[in-house]
Amino acid sequence: MAVRAAVAGASGYAGGEVLRLLLAHPEVEIGALTGNSNAGQRLGALQPHLLPLAGRVLAETTPEALAGHDVVFLALPHGQSAAVAEQLGPDVLVIDMGADFRLQDPADWEAFYGSPHAGTWPYGLPELPGARAALEGSKRIAVPGCYPTAVSLALYPAYAAHLAEPEAVIVAASGTSGAGKAPKPHLLGSEVMGSMSPYGVGGGHRHTPEMIQNLSGAAGERVAVSFTPTLAPMPRGILATCSAKAVAGVTADAVRAAYEKAYADEPFVHLLPEGHWPATASVQGSNAVQVQVAYDAAVGRVIAISAIDNLTKGTAGGAVQSMNIALGLPETTGLSTIGVAP
Ligand SMILES: NC(=O)C1=CN([C@@H]2O[C@H](COP(=O)(O)OP(=O)(O)OC[C@H]3O[C@@H](n4cnc5c(N)ncnc54)[C@H](OP(=O)(O)O)[C@@H]3O)[C@@H](O)[C@H]2O)C=CC1
């Protein structure tokens, strides 16, 4: 019997991407689609690339609209998921693509999001040590942020193998879809096209505590993170360039071996051959992650670089991958590793 899935926030970028993936998922039947300001609109007017769903009309995001499904994806702004989730029964698999349930420390949540902490759910980054076991059979999943996905997959093997000092410096460029579909002046074409600019500099970005949580979990000690995000003139994609001082005695061969071991059996993470570098276009629309690692002997640092599609592996693909694990389906069901050019 098909898994019946509802999507709340179907008019947004994350909701649209999860629908694109679910349309290709052989075990899923798409049920209710809900919106907020766009409730009552036809999906064809909002997500014209989702042709098979063009005639569907968005309902209001209410418990009644979302009832009667096996899985509910929440693609809502931060702070909106908890109230909806608590009205869904304990037997429904609820997958939150927002931030509400990602962080373990309530103090981190309050410092970066400025509201009371709603709780912590199993974390939907299956590649992290121990994550798959927590997802199996779970009825609640917190999908990671897009930058923490890219950064954690670039750096965690170095920390899990105890090759790096507990302080990482990260600069990551994101496409504009990472900021959502709601109009904002800094996302105007005239602001973004032909220009790149950082934001959230100096520890202010709300993904910093999530990265610290993931890397510290791998290292077994607190890893400090300096994170600088950058808005790039492209619609989708993240390129994360991460570095950390190597511990004494580390060699280039030891670094390479740690990454080969970590990713030997991962279906979505591709450790590139030496001398090749991640590119956002290569993973566009795909759940794949490209990773490369190098040892810069001149400064004794491990340099790890990853590329993901922020909407696919960075959100909706990670959500579907985690859903597959929670439901006991093969993890790769309905997910592609085929990107576009170059
Ligand atoms: N974009 C990305 O790359 C990533 C996004 N995410 C997360 O996914 C979630 C959605 O982001 P994204 O799709 O980019 O954002 P969008 O702005 O594109 O979409 C937001 C969606 O939420 C609905 N919505 C807005 N306000 C409310 C409200 N008060 N109550 C209920 N629904 C509301 C909107 O409905 P309507 O249009 O009808 O008003 C729309 O469907 C966020 O939590 C974000 O952090 C996670 C990782 C990456």
Ligand SMILES: CC(=O)N[C@@H](CCC(=O)OP(=O)(O)O)C(=O)O
């Ligand atoms: C380019 C851009 O603005 N990106 C967003 C991150 C989007 C994302 O994935 O994160 P959440 O799921 O936590 O919203 C930002 O920096 O806030």
